[in-house]
Amino acid sequence: MASKYYFINILRFVLLALVQVLLCNKIGFLGFINPMIYILFLYWYPIKQNRAAFIIVSFLLGFIIDIFSDTLGIHAASTVTIAYLRPAIMRFCFGVNYEFQSFKLASVPRIQQITYIALLIIIHHTVFFILEVFSFENFLLILKKILAVSLASLILCILLSSLFSVKKE
Template identity: 70%
Template sequence: MNAVRFLLLIAVQVLVFNKLNFFGFINPMVYILFLYWYPIKENRTAFISISFLLGFIIDIFSDTMALHAASSVTIAYLRPAIMRFVFGVNFEFQSFKLSNTTLVQQITFLALLIITHHLLFFTLEIFSFSNLLIILKKVVFTGAATLVVCLLLRTLFSVKKE
């Protein structure tokens, strides 16, 4: 299932969302959903490696010189700390499932992943603190668009609890 998500999110990102350009600078980055959906208890080294591969493949198709790879690896590395912040120590238990948490916690977790990713991505892309307002504008607007699209995709493809 993870391999299918991996390939589908790459295809959707490259074929659809990289072609969109709302207001001249907003391109939602939906491949972050893979990092959101990845199982909690899987091998962390494998997860970080897969995150690098995901970002690297997006970089190849986007011609962005490892910006996606660096951002993906960073949020993969920081994911346990973000989860601890959002879910408390509950996520460390074997029975923890993302689907058993509240909607607010799930949205907060996704939003923090997106903000962290976009902050690093646009800081590396622009690489000038004299353009801090441009970085913040891109983080806020692209992050909001990414969050909305990710929430729509998450709702569309989530499994309903009985």
């Protein structure tokens, strides 16, 4: 049972990283919109697992994407931030009952799932674009990028998460 968890998560890690760098980083819709779908890894990651391990794995995922896209440190910083904030976000979306043994992501209402992934994406993209632009002179540029790319990521993540919906976990 435990080895199955590891296997699924390693597979997700590798596949999402590859899809991100080989497909999503090349979309360039309207010149700058590259949706980030690897956030789904954090969305799907089991809730009951060791939290420190989760933070480290998320950092590694961000770091690998950084190496591939030559943006050293930016993906890693934003991914590790949402990994740390995930319990708080889940408490906000699902109430306290997400900590119970019987809680399953697939069984909560659709709107709560969407709120959860949307919050992950918005926090991730806010950190990401502030670090990428790296000056508050271009505040409007940061805002434009956060809004446009968040929307694209959100649409793609919702589509993908319903395509590969988790039934048994």
